[in-house]
Amino acid sequence: MARNLDPKCRQCRREGEKLFLKGEKCFSDKCAVERRSYAPGQHGQKSGARLSDYGVHLRAKQKIRRVYGVLEGQFRRTFKEAERRKGQTGENLLQLLEARLDSVAYRMGFGASRNEARQVVRHNGVLVNGRRVNIPSYTVRPGDVVSLTGKARAHLRVKAALEAAGSRGLPEWIAVDAKEGKGTFKAMPQRAELSPTLNEGLVIELYSR
Numbered sequence: 001m002a003r004n005l006d007p008k009c010r011q012c013r014r015e016g017e018k019l020f021l022k023g024e025k026c027f028s029d030k031c032a033v034e035r036r037s038y039a040p041g042q043h044g045q046k047s048g049a050r051l052s053d054y055g056v057h058l059r060a061k062q063k064i065r066r067v068y069g070v071l072e073g074q075f076r077r078t079f080k081e082a083e084r085r086k087g088q089t090g091e092n093l094l095q096l097l098e099a100r101l102d103s104v105a106y107r108m109g110f111g112a113s114r115n116e117a118r119q120v121v122r123h124n125g126v127l128v129n130g131r132r133v134n135i136p137s138y139t140v141r142p143g144d145v146v147s148l149t150g151k152a153r154a155h156l157r158v159k160a161a162l163e164a165a166g167s168r169g170l171p172e173w174i175a176v177d178a179k180e181g182k183g184t185f186k187a188m189p190q191r192a193e194l195s196p197t198l199n200e201g202l203v204i205e206l207y208s209r
Contacts, residue, residue: 056202057202057206060199060202061202063197063198063199064093064094064198064200067195068097068100069102069115069118070097070137078097079093081096082095082096088191089200090191090200090201090204091191091200093200093203094189094198094200095188095189096139098188098194099139099141100136100137100138100139100140101121101133101135101136101140101146102114102118102121102136102137103117104140104146104174104185105117105120105126105146107165107170107171108174108183109161109162109163109164109165109166109170109176110146110148110152110162110181111157111158112157112160112164116157116161117161118136120148120158121134121135121136122134122136123152124149125148125151125158126146126149126152127147128144128146129144129145130145132149140185141185142185142186142188143184143186144184145182145183145184146185147181147182147183148182153181158181162176162181163178165178171189172186172189172193173185173190173193174186
């Protein structure tokens with residue numbers, strides 16, 4: 001399976017802000033964006049050139065891709081599905097990305113980052129409505145119950161992730177029972193509940209060129 005192997009901290013520095021790709025490290029003073037708030041590479045500190053119109057649109061797309069950890073082909077397929085659905089394409093796009101099983105597992109605290117939650121899913125540690133699902137891109141539907149297997153729940157890293165997620169607060173569109181290691185995907189998130197720094201409108205303009 002193809003994966004993005006670019007160092008996570010370099011991806012955050014490229015976008016100029018925290019994308020929370022490294023779990024608890026992003027909340028500590030070890031965060032690369034806190035220590036070096038300029039783009040990576042030999043000329044990172046000199047990169048003050050203004051982006052072209054295309055460059056602005058491309059950066060908006062790359063940022064969303066990196067936040068959700070999806071490759072270009074996956075992102076395009078998700079965008080086409082968002083276009084096909086009723087409603088606003090941009091909001092549909094973000095909702096579909098949030099409804100991916102790896103994203104839902106991350107939001108529920110089953111992993112300290114989306115990448116870690118994806119590993120838990122891949123290693124058969126997650127059940128959806130009592131059935132084992134190991135496909136990170138699986139679309140969770142409102143009302144679905146997502147839970148950890150007993151073996152996954154016993155892992156120290158998963159326990160720590162559940163505690164950290166609970167202490168920071170959970171999104172309104174999910175409900176989690178940390179002791180039982182399970183949660184309910186109550187509804188698709190509304191646009192106002194998602195990050196305001198994501199600009200899905202630019203992505204729509206990019207793909208409509």
